[in-house]
Amino acid sequence: MDTTVRALGTLHIPHAQAMRRGLHWLWKAVWVTCALGASAASAEPPDSPFPPPTLEVEAAVGQKVMIWEQTNHSVLCRDMGSPTFELDSRPTLGEVAPEWISYVVPKGQRCEDMKFSGMIVWYQAGGVPGTDVVTWRVGFPREFGSHTPNTGDHLVTTRIVIR
Numbered sequence: 001m002d003t004t005v006r007a008l009g010t011l012h013i014p015h016a017q018a019m020r021r022g023l024h025w026l027w028k029a030v031w032v033t034c035a036l037g038a039s040a041a042s043a044e045p046p047d048s049p050f051p052p053p054t055l056e057v058e059a060a061v062g063q064k065v066m067i068w069e070q071t072n073h074s075v076l077c078r079d080m081g082s083p084t085f086e087l088d089s090r091p092t093l094g095e096v097a098p099e100w101i102s103y104v105v106p107k108g109q110r111c112e113d114m115k116f117s118g119m120i121v122w123y124q125a126g127g128v129p130g131t132d133v134v135t136w137r138v139g140f141p142r143e144f145g146s147h148t149p150n151t152g153d154h155l156v157t158t159r160i161v162i163r
Contacts, residue, residue, distance in 0.1 A: 055158045059125040071103040071118035072140050077111040083119040084139035093132040094125045125162045132160040
């Protein structure tokens, strides 16, 4: 492409200079687009609205620990309803329970100071040390036409180490 620009610059065609300026502008636009894309790719990814498929937490004997917490709101700051919860396999060394909450977005974040439906999944360790495994599902209601459609329930396997 560079040789084409040089060749056009040596021709004595009236439109060659305009064409050369146009190609220069095009290269600048491509460079800016690539630079912006690279900076966006290196930026910190947003928190996923869904839990990962596997989690691991630690708890002391008798301790209550939070496994996971999530709110359910759209990018337009609309409450999308309470997440759903279903326990697929029960723990043997403790108890798992969801708690539906009213989540207030912290200052400095998108939708700050607004309240949304949310949920915390808790694990209450029993009196014996060991390793417990529990499987649960969480779902997120979405409004019709939402950019992020309801993708169904998300299966999560959680390993809890009780010390």
